[in-house]
Amino acid sequence: MTIHNLYIFDRNGSCLYYNEWNRRKQAGISKEELQEFKLMYGMLFSIRSFVSKMSPVDKEGFLSFQTSKYRLHYYETPSGLRFVLNTDLSVSNARDTLQHIYSNLYVEYVVKNPVCVPSHSLDSELFSGRLDAFIRALPYYSPRAA
Amino acid sequence: MSRQSNRTTDSKKMNSELFTLTYGALVTQLCKDYENDEEVNKQLDKMGYNIGVRLIEDFLSRSNIGRCQDFRETADVIAKIAFKMYLGITPSVTNWSPAGDEFSLILENNPLVDFVELPDNHSTLIYSNLLCGVLRGALEMDTLRGDNVTEIRLKFIKRIEENIPAGDE
Amino acid sequence: MADEAPFQFLHNELIQYIYKSAENVEAENGRNITKLENMGFRIGQGLIERLTKNTARFKDELDIMKFICKDFWTSVFKKQIDNLRTNHQGIYVLQDNNFRLLGQLSAGKQYLEQAPKYLAFTCGLVRGALSNLGVKSIVTAEVSIMPACKFQVMIQKM
Numbered sequence: 001m002t003i004h005n006l007y008i009f010d011r012n013g014s015c016l017y018y019n020e021w022n023r024r025k026q027a028g029i030s031k032e033e034l035q036e037f038k039l040m041y042g043m044l045f046s047i048r049s050f051v052s053k054m055s056p057v058d059k060e061g062f063l064s065f066q067t068s069k070y071r072l073h074y075y076e077t078p079s080g081l082r083f084v085l086n087t088d089l090s091v092s093n094a095r096d097t098l099q100h101i102y103s104n105l106y107v108e109y110v111v112k113n114p115v116c117v118p119s120h121s122l123d124s125e126l127f128s129g130r131l132d133a134f135i136r137a138l139p140y141y142s143p144r145a146a
Numbered sequence: 147m148s149r150q151s152n153r154t155t156d157s158k159k160m161n162s163e164l165f166t167l168t169y170g171a172l173v174t175q176l177c178k179d180y181e182n183d184e185e186v187n188k189q190l191d192k193m194g195y196n197i198g199v200r201l202i203e204d205f206l207s208r209s210n211i212g213r214c215q216d217f218r219e220t221a222d223v224i225a226k227i228a229f230k231m232y233l234g235i236t237p238s239v240t241n242w243s244p245a246g247d248e249f250s251l252i253l254e255n256n257p258l259v260d261f262v263e264l265p266d267n268h269s270t271l272i273y274s275n276l277l278c279g280v281l282r283g284a285l286e287m288d289t290l291r292g293d294n295v296t297e298i299r300l301k302f303i304k305r306i307e308e309n310i311p312a313g314d315e
Numbered sequence: 316m317a318d319e320a321p322f323q324f325l326h327n328e329l330i331q332y333i334y335k336s337a338e339n340v341e342a343e344n345g346r347n348i349t350k351l352e353n354m355g356f357r358i359g360q361g362l363i364e365r366l367t368k369n370t371a372r373f374k375d376e377l378d379i380m381k382f383i384c385k386d387f388w389t390s391v392f393k394k395q396i397d398n399l400r401t402n403h404q405g406i407y408v409l410q411d412n413n414f415r416l417l418g419q420l421s422a423g424k425q426y427l428e429q430a431p432k433y434l435a436f437t438c439g440l441v442r443g444a445l446s447n448l449g450v451k452s453i454v455t456a457e458v459s460i461m462p463a464c465k466f467q468v469m470i471q472k473m
Contacts, residue, residue, distance in 0.1 A: 078213040079202055103207035111203040112320070112419040114327035114433070115426050118199055125425045160366065160390040165322045167361045171354040172329055179336060193332060197324040204320050232321050261361075 003141050004070060004086040006131075008106070010119045011080025013041045017122045021135060023086075044074065044082065063095070077102060091140045105131050162234060166260050173273060183270040190272070194279020202284035205231065218242075221249050224281065233257050319393065319415070326416065329354070330432050348435045355439020356446070363444035366390060376470065379448050380407050387444055392416075405470035409441075410463070417462035430458045434466075441466060 005020035015037035044062075051062040064073045066089060073091075075083040075098035083098040083106075109127040110116045116124055135141055172193075176186045209227055214220040221239045230236050235257065241250040258274045272278075333347050366387060373379045384396035388411070398410040416433050420426055434456035442454045451471040458464045 077203070078206055078211070081203075107203050107207040109419055111200045112323060114330070115420060115429055124421070126420070126422045129422060160362070161319060161322065163365060164358070164362060164391060165325060167358040168322065168325055168329070168354075171358055172325070172332075175333075175350070175354065189332070193328045196328055196331070197321075200324055201320065232318075 002088050003091075003135055003138065004088070006086075006101075006135070007037065007040060007082075007084040008122075009037075009041055009044075009082040009084070011082075012119065013038075013045070014119060015041070015121070016119070017128075019128065019131070021141070040084070041082075044084065048074075048076075064093075073098060075099060075102065081106070087140065097138065101131065101134070105134060162257055163260075166257055169258055169276065170262060173271075177268065177271070183268055183272075187270075187272045187275045190275035191279035191282070194276040194281075195283035196279075197276070198280040198283020198285075200283075201232070201280060205284070217247060217249075220285065221251075224285075225251060228284075229253075323416070323419075326433075326436060329436070334432065348431060351432065351435035352439035352442070355436040355441075356443035357439075359440035359443025359445075360447045361443075362391070362440070363387065363447045367448070373448065376450060377401070379445065379450060380409075380468070383441060383444060384409055387441075391440065405472065407468040407470075409466040409468065411466070412463045414462050414464040417458070417464060421461040423460060427458065427461065430461060430464075431456070434458070434464065438466065441468065 002022045004023045005018070007015055008017040010016055015034075018033065018037065047065070048062045055061065061076075062074055064071055066072070069089070070086050071089055071091060073085045073087065073094035075085075075095060081102065083101060085094050085098055087094060105127060109124060109130060110122055111118075113124055113126070116122060116127075122128070173186070173190070176189050177183075180186050180189065205228055209223075209231070211223060211227070214223060225237050225239045229251075235253060235255055237251040237253045239249055240252055242248070253274075256274060258277070262273060330351065333350050367382075370382075373382065380399060380401070384399050388394065388396050388409075392411070392415040394411075394413070394415070396409045397412045398408075400408045400410075416437065417430065420429065420433065438454040438456050442452055445452050445454075445468070453469045453471060455467050455469075456464060457467065
């Protein structure tokens, strides 16, 4: 069981925050992280709109997808913030986790931190410290020995 | 050693008084800094907007409500949940335009004006203009100015479309 | 009002505004601090008035300080001052180990240079409250590791 990485995007698609925990392989898309963020956001944007078009009823929309190796969990706030968490397959549902990150960490230490300007990338050590502690304390965080 | 007299301070009330007094000091400062009321109104709206874009996140994270289906639902959420949560009052929602894209919020007891008496030479000052800014920021849409301080009129301008940023392919 | 979020956001905007309207940040820093402090002063006066409406008279200066540390602090910041010390010659040090207005800013030294502007208003609050209780003072704040903070009150003998 493990957590690979976390992205936070704003409603305009800028990546406000990125961190990784147990990620062994880099995407190999480009040396630049920026490129990866763009592709990630682009993919989410497309999946999300396609999913809602396909949906027989207007509800919930896109929550997660999985491959044979990992699962991507997606949480979007009504204000348009997107939280994306990649885990291995043993984590079946991370909705509460993402909601917690939004309510108790992002709102508390970013939105209420006067030094953090909205839609700028985050450099608050307080936020990243608390987030890191929270992730590491999750029951399904446990880096397996490679 | 500790003074246990009959000090039954309602902490909620103190909180609201702290806010009201601070707001009053801010308006006073703005009136000192700007000659005309229009400018003060503009500043209040701007500051309100800045507060609104942050306050909406606080609100969403606590109230756990989803996206509003239409503007009527938005109006209800603002009046019944948001105003209640932050100002302890529930304004009434009235005066819907025929097209359903405009409504008014009527605040019977506006806590912002609790200790305020406007001097005569500030007749065009919209004392509670901050609230308009807050709503504008929170909803990311334009609010129209009300006729008096306790009526706030909201007009739906447009839905902000989310677009994929132009990438370098 | 349900909670302190509106006040916190308003307080932050107030600081933003005061600092933005200043042309030369370096030279104006002192003046901005004074402006914020003066605003806090007037609000502190108003608050203490409401808070002491039904309170018995205070025995002495120390009694007043205890009231500030407990009732006043609780009503404004939802907690008491963690430690009150005095040299018994008119200097009091009020220590708050988790000061509400710094709690979201940092847990350490990051943004330390920003801290003074988030304290000036509160210094004014305390000075205003004391002045309404007949105690003239100078209040300053000191931070080394956030969110802990020390407020020093120097009583001015009349």
